[in-house]
Amino acid sequence: MTPAKSNPLTFQELILRLQTFWAERGCILQQPYDVEVGAGTMAPETFLRVLGPKPYKVAYVQPSRRPADGRYGENPNRLFKHMQLQVILKPPPENVQELYLESLEAIGIDLRHHDIKFEEDNWEAPTLSAWGVGWQVMLDGQEITQFTYFQQCGGVDLFPICAELTYGLERIAQFLQDLDSIYDIVWARDPQTGAPVRYGDVRLADELQFSVYNFEAADVDKSWEHFRLYEAECKTLLEEIRVNLDSVEASGGTVSVSVAMADGGQTAMARALRGPILAAYDLCLKCSHLFNILDARGAISVTERVGVIARVRALAVGIAKAWVDQQKLEDGFERDIEAKPNQKKKVNSNKQLSPVG
Amino acid sequence: MPDFLLEIGCEEIPARMIDAASQELRERVGALLTRERLLSGEISSLDTPRRLALMASGIAAAQADVIEQITGPSVNVAYKEGQLTPAAHAFAKKTGVDVSHLEKVSTPKGEYISAKVTKKGRTAAEILAEGLPKEISAIYWPKNMYWRKPSERFVRPVRWLVAMLDGETLPMEFDGIRAGNISRGHRILTDAPVAIPRSGSAYVDSLRAAKVLGRAEREHQIRKALDAATRTIPGARWREDEPLLDTVVNLTEYPSVILGGFEAQFLALPEEVLVTVMRDHQKYFALEDANGKLLPHFLAVLNTDSDPHGFIRQGNERVLRARFNDARFFWETDQKKSLLERFDLLRNVTFQKDLGSYYDKTQRVQRLCSWLSEILKQNEVVVRPGVIHKAACLAKTDLTTELVKEFTELQGIIGGLYARVQQLDPNLPEATRFAIADAIYDHYKPESTDDDIPRSLEGAILSIGDKADTIAGMFALGLVPSGSKDPFALRRQANAIVKVIAEKKVPIRLSELMRDARSGYQKSEAEKKFVDDRKYEDSVKTFFRERLEFYLREVCGYAYDVVKAVLGADADDVVDALARAQAVKQVLHMPEFQAIGAACKRMRNILRQADEKGIAPAERVETQKDSSDEEKNLIRYLEQSGDKVEQHRKKKEYLEALQLLSAAREPVDRFFDKVMVMVEDHQVRANRLALLRTLLHEFSTIADFSEIVTEAKA
Structure with a gap:
């Protein structure tokens, strides 16, 4: 019996089932990130959390905007904004592939009656200086998931690595409901009448209007201006963050807790720990999205293109590095306070805290 | 003589990498067994996407013991007054031999005591457990990863290991996984882990029971199933496709095949598009009728045993329908803007970051193609300038179409198809338009040395011009391919240029082509970085010489020394080099040329040594009154046949020229037998040197015969 034939999941049931599945396996359920991103990977829950040594498990739906992919709602298989369910498992459990296959069973796919293949596909995101190896998961000839073992992110080698599962929710819903058009996907049914609300009812206007904006109406000069402003602010923030991180480093990476806490948070340590990297990252995401709009608008010339990508990447790499450094400080700092709350003690910013007699 | 089994259980290995890795593992383990004196039988493999396994039958359970004679102290030291000294006792103790078994040996240095020591052979289990991890981790992967420690790399995470000698598990470990006797079957068709009773056929049987088949069996099963499914459509046959078959064989552990269909209306789309979608994107085999026309069916290879409910077929049909719908949508959208209108859009398509846009490239290629056409015209080859000009102008415009953005591998082909259906210019006769379309369609060809060259001369010129422009730009930027690094596939493009020039007999010299291609970048922004x-x-020059050498050797099959000799004379004119190679090959076996080859080597050496000593040859050769007969003879030969040889050479009648040259053997041989070149008399010496130089030049314009490998003297 195929789910495609008998009462298949609605779009929202599909999301709920997958979220429940991963929550039951220890994932935090995050909410979609509220800045435009091109993929779930770009949300800080992935981009920043995969850095550094702390284990983390998270799942979230991420509406992902790709302005150039818009088709004014006319193409049954293309969207300007599609939904990904993103799962990050850091470090990946040994049975991560089996877990993934179980999740398919959980949404009503009886694998005994289908053809599943893991075909090589190595993910790479030059603007984020990130890459990994993995597969596209093919179900009866349809790619339904991108499965990646991250190796590098923001130019930083990862340790431990993580597994990233990116479910293409529209494709899976199309598969479950056996539909030729995304817009026919049943998003929800009225609990009383069973009357369907379809994907097109919910999202068609979105697709049409943003296609108009991205391809025709977006003001090129203003978009450039926005880009420059966001980039400038991001750089300013990053520079200050960097200075503060480096000054802790310069002081041998050691300050005493009381010194750090004193003086209204004005010590080098405090300034380094308070550095608003997350805000800088939001600004970087804005730049990335504006780049995509300008690209869809055909406004980026050949000579500019490579340069602009490099500018966004420079921000992302700077942010990743700052994040790693800040995390190291924070780790040492927290452990220090826990260990000897009333005593002055040294914090080593670079390595693990060494016990001091 | 136990049987050995190793199975590396892995998450899905990329299909393209399995065969090479399997072979390497077999070679590595084979070498280990040989090195350690354990090998006696055959090594066979069993590979699937989830495992690399190998079986070595009848290996030694342990190395044979080795008896070594170890030399100790000299007899003078070992004995004092007929008694063994402490030094001798110490030696016996060290070697583990009873003093009563010590022997005396005599060596050139005198008499020594010695001990016969039996070095116990190590067991196979010990050696393999120690040696295998190193061999496994040394396997080359085009792309690998780490998952546990950054220092441990493999293609994908290793999840289990089976290592057994007969029924015994080997105590080995790799990347944190301990070997056991538990394998795994097919992901979906088998639930439980698979206990392997022992190595050898029992392993293969256990896997088969768990729905896992070896490569050959999978291929056989797929072929059989493809045939069976095809037979249900009368008159149909499936399109043989070796690379696709290799891919699906390595994507499955237990394959089966389904026959699917699509709406006949899609057959209105170009076959190139349909086949690309099916083969490259969906990994389906296409079906055709007896005339080779596509049928509205496809064959998909599954990694499961059956599709009893037809769900898998339906799913695949839906996916294909969506893809075909997309293609049709793109096709229709693309027609809203003709290729002519797209020309300007090329300003926004990057060719290479330092070399500007495809708009710039198009202008350079147009210029280069006009120049090529001009040269051809001078050589009385007819080119249609209108065709070449327009084709060069539109060749890259399909890069802005939706269809090419979706199916990049169809670049050029789509442009050609569009040019055929679009009204490019109302004044153009249809035949011209079709010629333009064909030139665009073919201009990426040949994509390999096996691929056909463009059908028309205009297509050939466009193909050469496009590639020469790319190579010129990259080389001018210093982006020269080296070793395995050739990210822009410049070698492939240069091979294509050589092949097209050779097969279309285009009368251009490579250096001129590349000089003109380079001049296309004059005064560009890019030039600052050149x-x-x-x-x-x-x-x-070096690069193209290698490509021409490759073409002559690998594609035309000429022997190494023929190619060296021919290119030693000139490596710039492809058509000419081919003609010379053909002639040289025919005369090579003649004893005259073996001798001439030796003589050329000698002449070259003498001239070089003279040059090193600062001794210059005379301006010209003259018969002098005290010239020896042999010298006069040789000069006479030159005077008599020099012009004739030259005439043949001009007409590219190389075989005739070489036959005339073969007559030089006798006077040359006699000259070297009797005449000394480096004599005291300055004038005589200079004259003789000049004679050698002229002769060498005479011989070397067709081939450098000093490169000919001389057969062993009879």
């Missing part, structure tokens, strides 16, 4: 002209010309 290397100097000398460096450019040198690197291009």
